[in-house]
Amino acid sequence: MSSELPTILSQPGAEARLCVHTITTKQLSLEECLAEFPKRGVSGLTIWRQALEGRKLAAVGRRVREAGLELVSLCRGGFFPASDAAARQRAVDDNLLSIEQAHGIGAPLIVLVCGAVPGQSLAESRKQIADGIAAVLPAAAQAGVRLAIEPLHPMYADDRSAVNTLRQAHEICDALGSPESLGIAVDAYHVWWDPELEAQIALAGQTGRLLAFHICDWLTPTCDLLNDRGLMGEGCINLREMSAWVDAAGFAGHREVEIFSNRWWAAEPRHFLEEIAASYRRLYS
Amino acid sequence: MSSELPTILSQPGAEARLCVHTITTKQLSLEECLAEFPKRGVSGLTIWRQALEGRKLAAVGRRVREAGLELVSLCRGGFFPASDAAARQRAVDDNLLSIEQAHGIGAPLIVLVCGAVPGQSLAESRKQIADGIAAVLPAAAQAGVRLAIEPLHPMYADDRSAVNTLRQAHEICDALGSPESLGIAVDAYHVWWDPELEAQIALAGQTGRLLAFHICDWLTPTCDLLNDRGLMGEGCINLREMSAWVDAAGFAGHREVEIFSNRWWAAEPRHFLEEIAASYRRLYS
Known part of the structure; x- marks a missing residue:
């Protein structure tokens, strides 16, 4: 994976829905992401919370917008279950903090x-999980931030x-009374094997719950359970x-590239970004 | 993991349904399995096909019975899909061979x-997969060998x-007309996460399809997608x-210990066998 490839010429519009997660190019600082992403036609940014550490929230949001990027979502809340009530309360508190952070930077979704x-x-x-989501939903609604359950x-x-499964995510939304502030994130890596996938995506569209779409690829063989995801097409x-x-279900938002990969993280990050943009164009042009 | 632990005293009957797969103790030859298994209270044996290489089938079956072990099943058939018809026919032919082998050694199940x-x-x-199973079912029926779809x-x-999923295995059984020779193998490692698990196991009982039950454990973290299974209780x-x-569904057959583990395979195999018997007793006594 050479770091000396020429910059691929942009095909205007092809990347209109291309979003990249900061974790995907985690070798780059947030400032470098804001400088490099737009050059490759990336138009959306999903910020992982660790990228916010030590920063003023409003300033982060302003700089993202000034870079011409749409702030798609904040990753990630959740991790509600715990074996004791005090730990579950700490999880709720941390999710309330994430809602403040999303509101502070202007991200519409967690x-x-x-x-x-x-x-x-x-x-x-x-x-x-259902109890934890119920405990933070009012704060999310008040902040104008939606929450997306990612199976x-x-x-x-x-x-x-x-x-x-998407079915289980729907069941939680149903059990909580289908609140406006709660929806579902479809991540291709997690759900591609599901025999109900097409039907459950369609249902997410019909119910107004389809809030995010994450893409990457499943490698054969997969050598690590966490950090061996592939670039789209690999x-x-x-x-x-x-x-x-996803399109047929009425989702017109960004397609978010979320790749955890020890292999790609070892490559030069700007080259990886070129490859992301190129593979995205091959997929959607 | 010391290889010098004393042999754990047998609690009569506790292991009555304990079966071990030859792959689990793959460092042992078939002869060593036949000698060592009964000493630990193991009463059932599932043979992996590689253990049959170069052996006379009838003699294998006779020696298993003489060792006092019940031949529970032959692992494994399947791998029906392929991108071209010739490769799919080779898969069918190999499954027909596995039926001959099961019949030859006296195993009732593949x-x-x-x-x-x-x-x-x-x-x-x-x-x-459904087409491949349909192509070999008549030979299985004629040989008195049943086939178990393992999700x-x-x-x-x-x-x-x-x-x-078990649901998908049921769907294939349904699509093929619920033939007597076709059923389902429930492997705890593969299905434990399934929200429909209890209902689908019950259905397997009601439909007479519950033919095998495999056990091991899921480790946190799991470091290898193939060979990092845990001993029961780990x-x-x-x-x-x-x-x-599984019991409530009417299954009274062996519980088969099938553990792929680079970690356990590095241990002294007789010690591993002791640990299998001990963990089985802790689980079921």
Whole structure:
């Protein structure tokens, strides 16, 4: 992966919905992201909370807008389940803080990685997730920030999320009375295997819950459960088909590139950014 | 993990349904398995096909019985999908061979890891799986060998199985007309996360399809997608609850210990066998 590739000429409009997560190019500072993303046609930015550390929230939001980028969402809230009530309250408090942060930078959405506790029943964790979301929803509504439940791949059911299918995300939205401030994030990596995928995406559209769409690819073989995601086109996910389902469901927001990859993180980050833009164009042009 | 632990005294009957797969103790030859398993109270044996290489089938079956072990199943058939018809026919031929082998050694069951092709749609792979099973079912029926569809964890949907839930396994059984020779293998590792698990196990009982139950554990963290399974009790799977569901569904067969683990494979195999028997007793006594 050479770092000396020429800058790929932009095809105007092809990247109109291209958003990149700060974690994807985590070697770049927020300032570098703001400088580099627009050069490659990236028009949206999703900020991970660690990128906010030590910064003034309003200033971050202003600089993102001045760079010509749309602030798509803040990653991430959630992790509600815990084995004791005090820890669950700390999780609620941290989610309230994330809502303040999203409001402060002007992000309209927080993605929720819901959480799980190894050895605690998944049913109990799901109940705690619903309770935790219910506890923070009023603050989200007041702040004008929406929350998106992101079902995580079942390989993360032990300690990251007891919500592993879009059906389960819908069930939580239903159980909480389908509040306006609550919706669903569809991440291709987590849900591509689901036999109900097309129907559940359509349902998310019909119910007004389809709030975010994350893309990357599934590699064969996958060598690490966390940090071996592929660039779009490197793997086996039916991204073109899935994107058509998302579009058909009425979603017109950004397609967010969220890639955790030890391999790509070892590459020169500006080169990686070129490759992201190029693979995005191949997929959607 | 010392190899010098004393042999744990047997509690008569506690291991009555304990079966171990030859792959679990793959450092042991088949002869060593036949000598060592009964000493630890193991009463069932599932043979992986590689253990049959270069052996006379009838003699293998006779020696297993002479060792006092019940031959529970042969692992594994399947891998039906392929991108061209010739490769799919080779898969059918190999499954016909596995039926001959099971018949030859006197195993009543073959477990099917159904297969998948990276980049081929999962729907197409599922169709090819159903077609492949249909092509070999008559030979299975004639040989008195049953076939068990084993849904694999969704993290194997790329290249190992497009059948990732018990619901999907039921759908294939339904589509093929619920033949007597076809059923389902429930492997705790693959299905523990499934929100429909209890109901789908019950359905497998009601339909006479519950043919096998595999156990091990899910580790946190899991460091390898293939070979980092835990011994029962090392991880987070609700094995006691799941076993109760399996029993309630009317399944009275062996509980088969199938553990792929680079960590345990590095231990002295007789010690590992002691640990398997001890963890089994802790779970079921």
